[in-house]
Amino acid sequence: MAKPKKQPRPKAITPKGFRDYFGEEVTQRTEMLRNIAGVYHHYGFDALESSAVETVEALGKFLPDVDRPNEGVFAWQEVDENDKGDWMALRYDLTAPLARVYAQHRNDLPTPYRRYAMGPVWRNEKPGPGRYRQFYQCDADTVGTASMAADAEICAMLSDTLETVGIPRGDYLVRVNNRKVLNGVLEAMGLGEDASARNNVLRTIDKFDKVGEKGVRELLTTGRLDTSGAFIDGVGLSEDQAEPVIAFLTSKAVDTAQTLTNLREAVGDSKIGTDGILELEQIGALLEAGGYSSDRVEIDPSVVRGLGYYTGPVYEAELTFEIFDEKGRKRQFGSVAGGGRYDDLVKRFTGQEVPATGISIGVDRLLAALREKGRIHTQAKGPVIVTVMDRDRMADYQTMVAELRNADIRAEVYLGNPKNFGNQLKYADKRNSPIAVIEGGDEKAKGVVQIKDLILGAKIAESATVQEWKERPSQFEVPRGDLIAKVREILDSQD
Amino acid sequence: MAKPKKQPRPKAITPKGFRDYFGEEVTQRTEMLRNIAGVYHHYGFDALESSAVETVEALGKFLPDVDRPNEGVFAWQEVDENDKGDWMALRYDLTAPLARVYAQHRNDLPTPYRRYAMGPVWRNEKPGPGRYRQFYQCDADTVGTASMAADAEICAMLSDTLETVGIPRGDYLVRVNNRKVLNGVLEAMGLGEDASARNNVLRTIDKFDKVGEKGVRELLTTGRLDTSGAFIDGVGLSEDQAEPVIAFLTSKAVDTAQTLTNLREAVGDSKIGTDGILELEQIGALLEAGGYSSDRVEIDPSVVRGLGYYTGPVYEAELTFEIFDEKGRKRQFGSVAGGGRYDDLVKRFTGQEVPATGISIGVDRLLAALREKGRIHTQAKGPVIVTVMDRDRMADYQTMVAELRNADIRAEVYLGNPKNFGNQLKYADKRNSPIAVIEGGDEKAKGVVQIKDLILGAKIAESATVQEWKERPSQFEVPRGDLIAKVREILDSQD
Numbered sequence: 001m002a003k004p005k006k007q008p009r010p011k012a013i014t015p016k017g018f019r020d021y022f023g024e025e026v027t028q029r030t031e032m033l034r035n036i037a038g039v040y041h042h043y044g045f046d047a048l049e050s051s052a053v054e055t056v057e058a059l060g061k062f063l064p065d066v067d068r069p070n071e072g073v074f075a076w077q078e079v080d081e082n083d084k085g086d087w088m089a090l091r092y093d094l095t096a097p098l099a100r101v102y103a104q105h106r107n108d109l110p111t112p113y114r115r116y117a118m119g120p121v122w123r124n125e126k127p128g129p130g131r132y133r134q135f136y137q138c139d140a141d142t143v144g145t146a147s148m149a150a151d152a153e154i155c156a157m158l159s160d161t162l163e164t165v166g167i168p169r170g171d172y173l174v175r176v177n178n179r180k181v182l183n184g185v186l187e188a189m190g191l192g193e194d195a196s197a198r199n200n201v202l203r204t205i206d207k208f209d210k211v212g213e214k215g216v217r218e219l220l221t222t223g224r225l226d227t228s229g230a231f232i233d234g235v236g237l238s239e240d241q242a243e244p245v246i247a248f249l250t251s252k253a254v255d256t257a258q259t260l261t262n263l264r265e266a267v268g269d270s271k272i273g274t275d276g277i278l279e280l281e282q283i284g285a286l287l288e289a290g291g292y293s294s295d296r297v298e299i300d301p302s303v304v305r306g307l308g309y310y311t312g313p314v315y316e317a318e319l320t321f322e323i324f325d326e327k328g329r330k331r332q333f334g335s336v337a338g339g340g341r342y343d344d345l346v347k348r349f350t351g352q353e354v355p356a357t358g359i360s361i362g363v364d365r366l367l368a369a370l371r372e373k374g375r376i377h378t379q380a381k382g383p384v385i386v387t388v389m390d391r392d393r394m395a396d397y398q399t400m401v402a403e404l405r406n407a408d409i410r411a412e413v414y415l416g417n418p419k420n421f422g423n424q425l426k427y428a429d430k431r432n433s434p435i436a437v438i439e440g441g442d443e444k445a446k447g448v449v450q451i452k453d454l455i456l457g458a459k460i461a462e463s464a465t466v467q468e469w470k471e472r473p474s475q476f477e478v479p480r481g482d483l484i485a486k487v488r489e490i491l492d493s494q495d
Numbered sequence: 496m497a498k499p500k501k502q503p504r505p506k507a508i509t510p511k512g513f514r515d516y517f518g519e520e521v522t523q524r525t526e527m528l529r530n531i532a533g534v535y536h537h538y539g540f541d542a543l544e545s546s547a548v549e550t551v552e553a554l555g556k557f558l559p560d561v562d563r564p565n566e567g568v569f570a571w572q573e574v575d576e577n578d579k580g581d582w583m584a585l586r587y588d589l590t591a592p593l594a595r596v597y598a599q600h601r602n603d604l605p606t607p608y609r610r611y612a613m614g615p616v617w618r619n620e621k622p623g624p625g626r627y628r629q630f631y632q633c634d635a636d637t638v639g640t641a642s643m644a645a646d647a648e649i650c651a652m653l654s655d656t657l658e659t660v661g662i663p664r665g666d667y668l669v670r671v672n673n674r675k676v677l678n679g680v681l682e683a684m685g686l687g688e689d690a691s692a693r694n695n696v697l698r699t700i701d702k703f704d705k706v707g708e709k710g711v712r713e714l715l716t717t718g719r720l721d722t723s724g725a726f727i728d729g730v731g732l733s734e735d736q737a738e739p740v741i742a743f744l745t746s747k748a749v750d751t752a753q754t755l756t757n758l759r760e761a762v763g764d765s766k767i768g769t770d771g772i773l774e775l776e777q778i779g780a781l782l783e784a785g786g787y788s789s790d791r792v793e794i795d796p797s798v799v800r801g802l803g804y805y806t807g808p809v810y811e812a813e814l815t816f817e818i819f820d821e822k823g824r825k826r827q828f829g830s831v832a833g834g835g836r837y838d839d840l841v842k843r844f845t846g847q848e849v850p851a852t853g854i855s856i857g858v859d860r861l862l863a864a865l866r867e868k869g870r871i872h873t874q875a876k877g878p879v880i881v882t883v884m885d886r887d888r889m890a891d892y893q894t895m896v897a898e899l900r901n902a903d904i905r906a907e908v909y910l911g912n913p914k915n916f917g918n919q920l921k922y923a924d925k926r927n928s929p930i931a932v933i934e935g936g937d938e939k940a941k942g943v944v945q946i947k948d949l950i951l952g953a954k955i956a957e958s959a960t961v962q963e964w965k966e967r968p969s970q971f972e973v974p975r976g977d978l979i980a981k982v983r984e985i986l987d988s989q990d
Contacts, residue, residue: 012598044907051513103507289890395784412539
């Protein structure tokens with residue numbers, strides 16, 4: 001290999017929009033993914049791991065465009081002799097790969113096919129604060145059945161999952177809506193055939209979370225002055241025409257029966273609207289039978305996220321407890337998962353409609369929520385550090401750590417330059433070590449070791465009087481043979 | 496969004512050189528990664544997960560080349576106004592990102608920094624049989640110490656890891672060599688300053704695994720006729736000149752002391768060679784003190800893989816049991832992990848030498864080995880299937896699966912079209928279900944359920960006589976209230 005030309009030193013920086021995760025950030029996520037997978041598996045879902053790379057053709061949404069081939073995705077062209085190589089891209093979600101895999105293997109897979117998948121996805125977007133170009137998704141989907149039992153099951157599973165990872169009942173709510181009911185409302189309004197008007201209404205409804213009832217009313221009619229002072233044109237409906245949409249969005253009542261009655265009024269005699277309400281009724285009844293009452297899963301027509309994308313039931317999991325945002329204002333934590341039914345998943349590949357329904361959990365948001373609630377310790381205990389007092393007796397220290405590890409205690413020997421003992425304690429501090437073990441020449445001769453309780457030591461250093469310091473020593477001299485017992489005793493006392 | 500033009504249907508195929516992993520393939524790997532991470536963590540290593548994407552500049556090996564930007568890696572250029580966007584690429588290993596991360600965060604990280612990392616890496620190579628363009632690596636490295644204790648620790652940890660994932664002692668061997676010893680041999684031969692000759696010798700040695708002692712001797716001297724009939728030119732050394740290299744490669748003796756004596760002879764009074772032997776001696780002594788004798792880790796100068804890449808000790812973990820290859824011939828399973836010391840890791844970024852040493856485990860090969868040995872079941876048990884006899888009583892069936900799941904039994908209700916009962920049993924078969932639960936109208940009226948032992952049923956169908964079939968029924972009618980107890984009893988009997 002020819003040597004490359006001398007170049008300036010490369011910059012050591014994380015690529016724009018990406019992140020590095022250290023220590024507990026990684027292990028906590030791994031643990032959460034493991035817990036979620038456990039629930040999914042328990043419900044009969046099987047794991048699937050497709051490759052991170054797909055052809056742009058199979059991903060579908062993004063056509064190979066010579067000028068901007070990587071609009072929205074990270075894409076590149078395979079090298080071949082004639083510059084006609086396939087365009088490849090990193091997956092932007094886990095649903096598009098599922099569609100490809102199901103279309104490819106549908107004769108070998110069970111029908112219905114319940115599968116879960118977890119892993120990073122990539123979006124080629126302008127990076128912004130808190131917005132990353134690589135993040136984890138954790139999906140479960142049931143492909144090949146139109147039964148509402150599949151949708152009810154997904155909602156129940158989502159509820160179980162949240163409780164399993166540490167969100168207690170009462171702190172979350174899975175809310176269910178149905179795109180068909182909205183279609184029924186539009187039909188009742190006489191907009192059933194008018195694709196452009198329908199899209200305008202859908203786009204407006206999407207802003208319900210942000211602008212509320214009054215805002216949607218303005219946007220559906222004459223327009224709205226937004227908070228920045230800009231005027232947003234309205235869709236141009238009359239107040240009367242806009243009413244059924246508002247009625248739909250605000251139809252949630254004190255109980256499911258009343259909510260459904262309100263919806264029935266909103267859709268009039270629209271066939272698709274009535275179908276949608278029937279679906280919601282079935283989901284509600286199945287969940288009730290499984291013990292999932294409205295304190296966990298409820299019908300709520302104000303759920304609008306994804307209503308434009310999905311074709312039937314739509315679900316969203318919200319955390320209902322309050323947190324303080326960056327400006328110190330109280331607000332609800334909000335959504336951590338969403339999903340719904342989409343019946344055209346595989347059609348692009350095979351021409352056949354295949355009904356499917358599923359959920360995607362935003363793992364990073366869920367982790368943030370648990371940290372916010374203090375349910376995950378952000379600073380875990382580091383290893384026990386065996387310090388090095390005598391460079392030539394490294395074998396002795398290795399023997400000690402081997403003993404500690406064999407006793408199932410996380411431990412390591414200090415591997416830096418042992419000359420300056422202060423550096424060893426600084427290192428232990430950086431590692432958040434609970435205990436340091438010390439065996440100098442004197443100790444060796446006497447057959448003892450010194451064991452330093454670093455956590456107690458730090459506490460005493462912070463606040464203790466001299467008297468307390470004398471009464472509660474944080475360093476102990478024990479016979480070498482008692483090393484394990486003493487270390488374990490201190491570790492237990494620290495919990 | 497404007498609608499894309501009508502296109503032919505996309506092909507549903509896994510991209511060339513990539514793979515999809517289903518069910519147990521995924522969960523077994525996840526479990527193995529978890530076990531490995533457990534050992535690494537126990538040794539005081541901290542997790543690091545860097546992004547899958549790095550700048551090509553930071554990856555280093557691959558320079559942005561306009562004609563073939565993605566030689567060896569999957570690379571693309573960031574979009575910006577002036578077509579001057581950075582070249583980005585998928586990481587091809589976990590070491591290059593470690594170098595970038597360490598250079599970037601060195602002031603905040605502890606020194607030494609022990610880190611582990613696991614995840615997919617990508618290589619833009621021509622796909623071949625069994626060769627994939629995305630595969631998992633699982634690395635542990637210690638950065639910032641030149642101490643041989645770090646190398647000994649890595650070898651001990653590798654040994655522990657293999658035993659933890661299920662390779663028993665005696666079925667593996669961690670072999671250790673040292674690049675410095677080879678450098679000493681070359682120095683003793685008078686090739687210390689001749690870079691070109693040294694490279695030729697290194698390249699030749701790399702073939703030792705394949706061509707053996709005789710082959711290397713031929714390649715170092717006059718050349719060799721290989722098995723395909725092609726003549727490979729020799730390096731041009733005389734037989735005498737080649738001798739020290741051969742002596743080095745074959746210096747392994749019955750015990751470590753004798754091996755080291757042989758090596759001392761081979762390096763003569765070369766300083767670097769003597770240093771290398773001293774390092775091997777230290778590693779051996781530390782391992783011995785930790786209880787890692789030569790039945791687990793041994794000094795073996797015939798380990799040549801990576802000898803060109805690393806700067807000090809080199810390690811390789813081999814599985815020593817025999818398997819049958821695709822042609823039915825017995826052979827050893829071979830290498831599942833490799834690593835070594837590389838002291839110029841961070842220098843590209845900072846100009847400073849930072850000593851580092853580490854190991855990379857080939858997770859997929861290790862999984863293959865465990866399957867080969869029958870230590871992983873390739874076909875795990877599926878969920879209990881609650882069949883649907885009466886579509887209108889779906890809530891009853893959901894209640895049953897909820898009960899089963901609450902009793903910690905993996906279970907699901909059949910969600911396909913329930914009309915044809917045979918399809919439900921076929922589905923159960925495809926899922927490898929152990930048990931089917933049946934509750935038709937008659938059973939409901941009588942307050943009972945039918946429980947079918949599908950595994951016993953399949954056994955009986957295969958081989959039983961009529962008499963046996965009568966004596967060992969595989970279907971049981973039990974009161975509805977005994978559902979859980981009976982299912983558990985059957986599951987236990989199947990283990």
